[in-house]
Amino acid sequence: MxxxxxxxxxxxxxxxxxxxxxxxxxxxxxxxxxxxxxxxxxxxxxxxxxxxxxxxxxxxxxxxxxxxxxxxxxxxxxxxxxxxxxxxxxxxDSGGLRHWPLRLGHAWSAFGPYTTPLLRRWQELYPRTPLELLRIDDRTAGLTRGEVDAALLRGPVEAPGLVTEVLFEEDRVAAVAADGPLADRTALRLTDLAGETVVLNTVSGTTTVDLWPPSARPAATLTVANTDDWLTAIAAGRGVGVSAASTAGMHPHPGVAYRPLADAPSVPVLLARRDVPGHPALPDLVALAREVVGRDGGG
Missing domain, CATH: 1.10.10.10 (Winged helix-like DNA-binding domain superfamily/Winged helix DNA-binding domain)
Known part of the structure; x- marks a missing residue:
């Protein structure tokens, strides 16, 4: 036609x-x-x-x-x-789903500890609709550019035209050089990092100097554009970092030690999509993400 x-x-x-x-x-x-x-x-x-x-x-x-x-x-x-x-x-095809992939973006750490359960459960339930997990170094993991159908995001997202849902909250951790003095501590506080250069991922990260109280903000910062450069800078002793707890499991690095950050607020983990008709499998993805978090979170 x-x-x-x-x-x-x-x-x-x-x-x-x-x-x-x-x-x-x-x-x-x-x-x-x-x-x-x-x-x-x-x-x-x-x-x-x-x-x-x-x-x-x-x-x-x-x-x-x-x-x-x-x-x-x-x-x-x-x-x-x-x-x-x-x-x-x-x-x-009103009775079925499109059988081409459902693209799920993330900028770092994906769905944290729920990543593997989500992917395995999806494969069991919807084997004809592949779920592709794509890392895209962008604040919305490519969602606003149309590169993905949905995205797993962390922290507040102010991009217009998105529908978001908080699925769980993550504690924050400090990331320090594995051979540095801060790695000898079992836990750290924000003030312990204030005297260090703080490495900030300004493209897709959630940490800014506003995380610290005005009276104890870091004296210096180093900006990078992605998680790989963030880890490299910390391992080289060029600074310290702050991230969500799942980063420790999803991005281990021999030169980086992760330590609990006792006084930092938690980070919300969001499932986001654009507020327009999209892939027909999106409602199934939302429902399964809720199920996986609820089932695993409740033990």
């Missing part, structure tokens, strides 16, 4: 394939990869995208850089296109 501007059938109008091509390009940021994903040739995808842009009268993709990026109009249209394709697929 072809849809013209007025919504009536038109022989040279827009079809669902145009939307799928645009969404593939938006997800892959690359026409070649999008073509491979759609099992089409690169020129066919380029022509389809160009036809969609011509029909809408706006440029959806910025082609001026090596890695394609969505224009502001493309970002807005992506959610509308995803909703339209989801509605189309649901109409054709």
């Amino acid at each position: 072809s849809i013209g501007r007025s919504g009536q059938s038109a022989g040279r109008g827009i079809e669902v394939r145009h939307l799928r091509a645009f969404l593939a390009v938006a997800d892959e940021s690359n026409v070649t990869r999008a073509a491979a994903r759609l099992r089409l040739t690169q020129p066919a995808v380029s022509r389809t995208l160009a036809a969609l842009e011509q029909h809408l009268g706006v440029r959806l993709v910025d082609r001026s850089t090596h890695h394609l990026a969505l224009t502001p109009e493309g970002v807005v249209f992506r959610d509308k296109a995803a909703a339209a394709v989801a509605a189309f697929d649901e109409a054709l």
Whole structure:
């Protein structure tokens, strides 16, 4: 079926394939990869995208850089296109789920101790809908950019257009050099770290200097962009860090010692999704995440 501007059938109008091509390009940021994903040739995808842009009268993709990026109009249209394709697929298969992957993003530490139970239980219940766990170094783990269908996030999230639910709370820990004097302590307090350089992941982390009381804030900070660089800096003795407790189990490092941080507030762990129609399996993911936390948390 072809849809013209007025919504009536038109022989040279827009079809669902145009939307799928645009969404593939938006997800892959690359026409070649999008073509491979759609099992089409690169020129066919380029022509389809160009036809969609011509029909809408706006440029959806910025082609001026090596890695394609969505224009502001493309970002807005992506959610509308995803909703339209989801509605189309649901109409054709109202009794089942789409069998392509459900993408679950995280910036670090995933679902903490519940990560493995969640993945195993999902595989048991929904073997035809793969659950892909993707680490993306971004405050919303790629959710606001449309790179994932849902995300596991920590700390307050102020991005507009998201629906969030707190699933559990985590204590905080201090991360210090394993061969440093602070590693000899069984537990630490925020004031114990105030005299050190504090390593802050400003891209996806939740720790800021506001965690400390105004009278005892760190004298110096070192900013990094991801968890790997955060661990490397701490192991090298360039500073100390603060993170959620699950980081100790999900990101062990021979040069880093984790110690309980007795006086720091806990960190909420959220399951977030965009406030638009999305993957039909999202309600099942929300229900299973609640079940896993409730069952494991209650012993």
